[in-house]
Amino acid sequence: MSLGRTLALPARPGIGMSMSDRLRRFGAFAAKFAAKALAGLAVPVGLAAAWFFCARWNWIPEQILPSPDAVWQTLRETTADGSLQSATLVSLQRVLSGFAVGIVAGVGVGGALGASATLRGYIEPFFLAFNQIPHIAWMPVLMLLFGIGETLKIVLIAWAAFLPATLCTLQGVRDVPAGYRELGRVLMFDRRATFSTIILPCALPSIFTGLREGLANAWHALVAVELLASFEGLGYMMAYGRQLFQLELVMAAMAVIALIGLIFHTLLRWVELRLSRWHLEGAA
Amino acid sequence: MTAPARETAAHALDISHVSKRFLVSGRKMLALSGVDLHVDEGEFVSIVGASGCGKSTLLRLILGLDTDYEGEVRIDGVRVKTPGLDRAIVFQDHRLLPWLNVRSNIAVALRHSPLGKAEKAERVDAQMRLVGLERFSDAYPAQLSGGMAQRVAIARALVNRPRFLLLDEPLGALDALTRLRLQNELLRIVRQEGATAILVTHDVDEAVYLGDRVVVMRPDPGRVATVLSVSGPQTHDRSSPGFIGLRDQVLALLGVAYNGAELSLAREADAREAAPA
Ligand SMILES: Nc1ncnc2c1ncn2[C@@H]1O[C@H](COP(=O)(O)OP(=O)(O)OP(=O)(O)O)[C@@H](O)[C@H]1O
Ligand SMILES: [Mg+2]
Numbered sequence: 001m002s003l004g005r006t007l008a009l010p011a012r013p014g015i016g017m018s019m020s021d022r023l024r025r026f027g028a029f030a031a032k033f034a035a036k037a038l039a040g041l042a043v044p045v046g047l048a049a050a051w052f053f054c055a056r057w058n059w060i061p062e063q064i065l066p067s068p069d070a071v072w073q074t075l076r077e078t079t080a081d082g083s084l085q086s087a088t089l090v091s092l093q094r095v096l097s098g099f100a101v102g103i104v105a106g107v108g109v110g111g112a113l114g115a116s117a118t119l120r121g122y123i124e125p126f127f128l129a130f131n132q133i134p135h136i137a138w139m140p141v142l143m144l145l146f147g148i149g150e151t152l153k154i155v156l157i158a159w160a161a162f163l164p165a166t167l168c169t170l171q172g173v174r175d176v177p178a179g180y181r182e183l184g185r186v187l188m189f190d191r192r193a194t195f196s197t198i199i200l201p202c203a204l205p206s207i208f209t210g211l212r213e214g215l216a217n218a219w220h221a222l223v224a225v226e227l228l229a230s231f232e233g234l235g236y237m238m239a240y241g242r243q244l245f246q247l248e249l250v251m252a253a254m255a256v257i258a259l260i261g262l263i264f265h266t267l268l269r270w271v272e273l274r275l276s277r278w279h280l281e282g283a284a
Numbered sequence: 285m286t287a288p289a290r291e292t293a294a295h296a297l298d299i300s301h302v303s304k305r306f307l308v309s310g311r312k313m314l315a316l317s318g319v320d321l322h323v324d325e326g327e328f329v330s331i332v333g334a335s336g337c338g339k340s341t342l343l344r345l346i347l348g349l350d351t352d353y354e355g356e357v358r359i360d361g362v363r364v365k366t367p368g369l370d371r372a373i374v375f376q377d378h379r380l381l382p383w384l385n386v387r388s389n390i391a392v393a394l395r396h397s398p399l400g401k402a403e404k405a406e407r408v409d410a411q412m413r414l415v416g417l418e419r420f421s422d423a424y425p426a427q428l429s430g431g432m433a434q435r436v437a438i439a440r441a442l443v444n445r446p447r448f449l450l451l452d453e454p455l456g457a458l459d460a461l462t463r464l465r466l467q468n469e470l471l472r473i474v475r476q477e478g479a480t481a482i483l484v485t486h487d488v489d490e491a492v493y494l495g496d497r498v499v500v501m502r503p504d505p506g507r508v509a510t511v512l513s514v515s516g517p518q519t520h521d522r523s524s525p526g527f528i529g530l531r532d533q534v535l536a537l538l539g540v541a542y543n544g545a546e547l548s549l550a551r552e553a554d555a556r557e558a559a560p561a
Binding site: 185 | 347349369373375379393395396
């Protein structure tokens with residue numbers, strides 16, 4: 001990226017460490033991780049236990065809250081006949097393509113808006129207003145435009161991811177401190193250098209916030225559009241389950257969505273941390 | 285003692301009748317008023333003055349960061365319109381990029397240098413050694429102390445071997461010992477490179493020790509009150525009577541009296557008394 005990168009010494013902490021040192025370090029890391037994981041699991045495990053006992057003692061009728069075993073059973077059956085995988089795959093494809101289109105456009109538009117006050121003056125109010133409209137509200141209009149095929153789904157999901165990606169990127173680029181830009185001018189940076197060495201790294205945390213929000217939004221849009229206008233996918237599975245009063249099917253789909261969402265979120269977070277190691281080290 | 289303003293021939297740097305206004309809460313505020321200063325090639329000029337008298341503003345004009353002012357700033361007789369690699373600055377706030385480590389923070393200044401990769405790396409290494417930070421080359425700014433960060437900023441300014449070196453309180457956050465060492469280093473580098481240096485400082489000792497001339501500025505509006513020449517045997521000898529005399533003179537001009545070892549803020553009357561007529 002920058003000249004500095006190419007000059008960076010390979011010396012990293014940990015190069016000259018002995019084996020026992022490494023083990024001790026790893027042990028400390030593992031303990032920390034386990035503590036974190038335990039804390040993170042406490043609430044879900046508690047809820048699962050509550051759920052289990054609710055079902056077990058019939059505090060809530062089974063038609064409304066199916067028992068954990070029923071959901072588990074459903075998960076196994078739908079996996080065995082392949083219907084869960086195919087539904088997941090369809091949904092995943094839709095989310096990923098919509099999300100990709102949305103964030104590429106969003107980061108681009110947001111970056112342009114953040115860089116140009118004139119452009120912002122023209123367009124930002126519209127974006128802020130659009131952001132108030134739930135993306136599902138666009139569905140009737142989009143249906144008229146695109147029918148109810150695959151295009152509709154991708155466009156809606158893309159739009160849902162586009163808004164937060166745009167607004168967060170805009171914010172990140174706009175809020176680059178004037179002092180850093182001034183430094184770039186003093187060092188005679190051209191546009192490229194200013195962008196890669198000052199603006200992008202400075203705006204990166206904000207951009208990633210936009211990406212994570214965009215991802216969550218993409219899933220919301222997916223489920224909504226599949227509930228209303230689809231014959232396949234996880235959302236459809238939920239709609240179908242509800243109609244047949246098979247709530248365990250609904251909950252199985254919910255579990256898959258939650259799991260995939262968590263994985264994506266973690267992946268994004270990991271990429272962000274890789275890209276901004278200085279943040280981490282600086283805080284240490 | 286006031287250096288005569290030679291307007292005719294072009295100096296390395298000419299600041300002529302410069303006034304700068306800022307709009308502060310709807311009112312025009314005069315930050316600089318009729319500043320005249322002419323600096324020769326290789327000269328070391330110190331600027332002292334109360335907070336807010338426009339020292340940093342003046343440096344910004346010399347850099348070409350701000351061209352909205354009255355009067356003229358010229359280099360070799362040519363008006364300054366944009367920044368250039370012939371001028372480097374150590375900002376008052378060190379302004380290191382938090383996402384780059386020490387080495388890269390210094391190296392960014394060489395981005396447009398025609399040097400080869402190896403030469404660049406060598407230069408950066410040399411600068412890090414100079415400011416005593418070679419062991420911290422992989423550290424990030426957030427992991428440095430204030431004084432260390434300032435040293436990195438100095439290294440970044442020096443690495444390009446600029447013709448003009450502008451220093452805005454570069455040694456402010458340093459401990460006394462490092463400060464003395466870096467003062468000598470600065471002097472040595474500036475002499476060795478033949479650079480022309482303009483140093484803003486609140487440390488009168490430092491101003492007299494490093495400067496060939498000391499510019500005393502006054503606030504409201506920011507202007508040059510006096511320019512004192514530091515020459516003869518007192519130069520660079522902190523304990524010589526000449527040095528002490530000059531220092532007391534500058535302090536007096538700033539409205540501070542200096543008696544023996546005791547430094548005290550004095551009333552206007554005391555300051556006038558202490559100032560030689
Ligand atoms: N961007 C700006 N907008 C409005 N006013 C400004 C701006 N920059 C500086 N000023 C004003 O100009 C005056 C001079 O500021 P400057 O930063 O040059 O002072 P200084 O002599 O460097 O002070 P210090 O010793 O505290 O650094 C101050 O009164 C300040 O309020
Ligand atoms: Mg200042």
